[in-house]
Amino acid sequence: MRISKKFCCLFTGLLITACTYAQQQGNTPVSLKTLLNSVNRNAPTLLTDSAAIAVRQAQAAETRSSWLPNLKLNYQADYGTNNNVAGPYFGFGIIPSNSRGVRPESNTTTVSANVGVAALDWEIYNFGAYGAQNKVANSDIQVQQNQFADSKYQLQAYAIGNYLLLTELENFLTIQARNIKRNQEIRRSVQSLAKSGVRAGVDTSIAEAELSKARLNYIELNNQVKQVQLQLSAVSGLPYQTIVPDTAAETNLINTATGLDPLVIDTTDHPLINYYKSVYQNSLQRETLVKKSYNPKILLEGAVWGRGSSVDANDHFNSLSSGWGFDRNNYLVGIGISYNLFDLRRRQLKLRTQRANTDYTLRKLDEQKQLLAINANRSGVELQTARERLVEIPNQLKAASDGYRQKLSLYKNGLTDIIELNAALNILYRAETDYVQAKYAYSNALFQQAVTGNQVNTVLNLLK
Helix, strand or coil, rough: CHHHHHHHHHHHHHHHHHHHHHHHHHCCCCHHHHHHHHHHHHHHHHHHHHHHHHHHHHHHHHHHHCCEEEEEEEEEEEEEEECCCCCCCCCCCCCCCCCCCCCCCCCCCCCCEEEEEEEEEEEEECCCHHHHHHHHHHHHHHHHHHHHHHHHHHHHHHHHHHHHHHHHHHHHHHHHHHHHHHHHHHHHHHHHHCCCCCCCCCCHHHHHHHHHHHHHHHHHHHHHHHHHHHHHHHHCCCHHHCCCHHHHHHHHHHHHHHCCCCCCCCCCCCHHHHHHHHHHHHHHHHHHHHHHHHHEEEEEEEEEEEEEEEECCCCCCHHHHHHCCCEEEEEEEEEEEECCCHHHHHHHHHHHHHHHHHHHHHHHHHHHHHHHHHHHHHHHHHHHHHHHHHHHHHHHHHHHHHHHHHHHHHHHHHCCCHHHHHHHHHHHHHHHHHHHHHHHHHHHHHHHHHHCCHHHHHHCCCCC
């Protein structure tokens, strides 16, 4: 039973070590720039937003064609009666024939007739409404393009944040693997001392419990690594197993960035601000469109038509076959102007609504500017705190390492107990994790400041 237990513990330790080595050596680390390039190419949300731009461009092309005239060709051949009385009426969609004069008696003889009409209807000038429509359509494209740019920028920030988190977890895995080896070393020492009678057997149980706890922590950390890899895979299209962070790049970034001047915050040209600016401009363009869409319209009207009938000029009802062909031809050309006086009120009400929307978009723009300024200040404070923490952490790490080595030496010589040794080990473990957290906090604060200040490319250029 004891041999089987020892074998299982040994196998588990070898498996964890092998997994650690395979994870670190089996896959080439993916740099942050490579990951972001893959995100820009494959992110589903970006592909959707780029398709939305094409929709807006197609709509703008459609709007530019709205000035085209209407030229309708109509022809009909009819059989029926021509038995009319004088008097005006409003048409109800289908207008009965009222050609020819009124006869003193009713005559319901069937007649044939045909008519062909070519009618032109062209709104040639509307006092700037066409131009306003085109400007709104182009503004819609600009809004969609800026929304795409902002989505791309926010997705980059999301990918950077998860990449840094993945780097931190990989460093935690390395520390945990090292912690497992230390616990294995302690267990071997305990077993040796217990066999020689220097230590009590209970120390062996305590050492086994600490080793098992370290292995369980490793398993949990490994699960967290896979979860973050899956999130990055969803936006980059890369297989999640291949997304291994370049942990050395983090150290190079920290060493390079700490010696540079503070980042220049540029919120005026931030993608988020550009998006809200375009939304505000789009609302202004729509105000102009409302003003001009109710202007008078100048129309060019034209028509040519021919008509034939089996009833001749003397009111003789001839054979039905004589009604084919055109007996009379006419044309009509005219310029007209159309204006609805009640549009004055409609224009006023719609303009009031649009101006309220413009005021809302302006307030939203100001709100985003203020939030960016606040976030820029907050990220600056976080970066300064993280820098100070990085300066102090090595002192804690060195003291904890020295303390552990001393306690281990004392324990092997029988001068201290297992409880104090485990306490020293936990202090060292906490110091190592604090160092990893400090590096992550600095890198994360640096990129948060870069994202807020529109300087992501500047920081990316620091990566080797």
